[in-house]
Amino acid sequence: MSFADPRTRCDRTTAWQRLRAHYEAAGRGFDLRAAFEQDAGRFERFSQQAPHVFADLSKNLIDAATEGLLLELARDCGLEAYRDAMFAGAPINGTEQRAVMHWLLRKPALAQSNQRLTATDSVVSGLRDVHATLDAMLRLAERVRADEAITDVVNIGIGGSDLGPAMVVKALDDLRHPGKRLHFVSNVDGMELGSLLRQLRPESTQFLIASKTFTTLETMTNAHAARDWFLERGGSQEGLTRHFVALTTNLEAAAEFGITATLGFWDWVGGRYSLWSAIGLPIAIAIGPQGFRDLLAGAHAMDEHFRTAPLETNLPVRLALLDLWYRNFHGFTSRSMAPYSHGLRRLPAYLQQLEMESNGKGVDARGEAVPYATAPVIWGEPGTNGQHAFFQMIHQGPDIVPVEFIALRGGGRDLPGQHPRLVANALAQARALMMGRPHEDCGHRRFSGNRPSSFLLLERLDPASLGALIALYEHRVFASGALWGINSFDQWGVELGKTIARDLEPRLATGDVAGLDASTAGLLRRLA
Secondary structure (H helix, E strand, O other): OOOOOOOOHHHOOOHHHHHHHHHHHOOOOOOHHHHHHHHHHHHHOEEEEEEEEEOOOOOOOHHHHHHHHHHHHHOOOHHOOOOHHHOOOOOOOOOOEEEOOOOHHHOOOOOOOOOOOOHHHHHHHHHHHHHHHHHHHHHHHHHHOOOOOOOOEEEEEOOOOHHHHHHHHOHHHHHHOOOOEEEOOOOOOOHHHHHHHOOOHHHHHEEEEEEEOOOHHHHHHHHHHHHHHHOOOOOHHOOOOOOOOEEEHHHHHHHHHHOEEEOOOOOOOOHOOOOOOOHHHHHHHHHHHHHEEEHHHHHHHHHHHHOOHHHOOOHHHHHHHHHHHHHHHHHHOEEEEOOOOOOOOOOOHHHHHHHHHHHHOOOOEEEEEEOOOOOOOOOOOOOOHHOOOOHHHHHHHHOOOOOOEEEOOOOOOHHHHHHHHHHHHHHHHHHHHHHOOOOOOHHHHOOOOOEEEEEEEEEEOOOOHHHHHHHHHHHHHHHHHHOOOOOOOOOOHHHHHHHHHHHHHHHHHHHOOOOOOOOHHHHHHHHH
């Protein structure tokens, strides 16, 4: 199926030039404090409710004129047509000639949906396959949950096969099966897996090997080490079929490894978008089949919002336009994530991959170099931890770093009396960034203020709200990439270092430095 990309690159639109002129005339000197004084309705104008997520964008360096020009840019770039192409199953991943349909993993089965599926036959067929696989995965999850002999579940994967499931399981720990401990191993450093294995027993451990191709170096190194440990401590070849499950499309390689229980997925699911697929098995084991379906339902609600809401009230689009405004006009190089929730402590790491692996590109979808910056650096820590680490720089450093606060209206099950103190800190930090203390005589105590932030609020941290939040970020990344004219769904930058590593590993044993640069050769000699 051929695909004619409907986009116009952002810098080739009239709106881009108008935004440049607007930034020089008004955007560069914008003052948030004055904006609130002059507009009593600013909070209402720049905040909105989306499925499960309330967003206050009023503390950002924009006004109605700025947002109007940004929306004009989105239309000029063809964002809506590109979005519709994704939901129609078009192969928008041009370098790999693949559709991008992680959203299909969240769509209800045809019999459950009140909507007609207006898409290609391949999408309809894909939806049937999705639900057949989902049902099989949830049956397997229920079997593991019901097996009282299994106390520990170890997921071995890396990248999208680790970050998403690990983040979600930690976030929803209040709902975790009380008889199961979930562990995630990703690093090829033997210390990670080895220190975990010392705590486990083969007869009570379930291993999940998550690798789409069943060839990922780090994952397969750890998988073979786990298998050797299992067999050396009394496990049998037959026991492998019970204690090892493969989440892969390479059934032949899994069978050769000794695994017969497998769950697959499709080439239109990118790794960093795969937690909704069979890669989500550890999530389903942790929170149960209904919890997993609720996670999918929350994401689907956000999918529908992104697919149907007008750009003016389309939250992923509004966030993406802010990202472009800050990156390409204000020149801000990073965004700090500040989730005021212990459950969301792995969200910054998850978003690092989602955003920087997707949009960290220097060429557009046609392979031409882009003359502007793309993905910002994403970094952060949960809650008050960040206040005692990097907030000094955010408040008083010379670089402006937009901050994204995430808070919950309701706390978790443990020590709920502490939740108001946590939320008060989030509100205080957002206000302090904006108001500052610019007139303080002592320079050491002076805060310039006028530092932007967004504030996302969830009613509670449950599967549906978490699903919606993750889907919000996925679609934001899509919209940003669409505006920049890049392909957000390949990751060739991951490959070069891995290729070189395959050449260097045998050299560590032989000491061969032929053809290497002086630095690599010198280090290899010291390590060999």
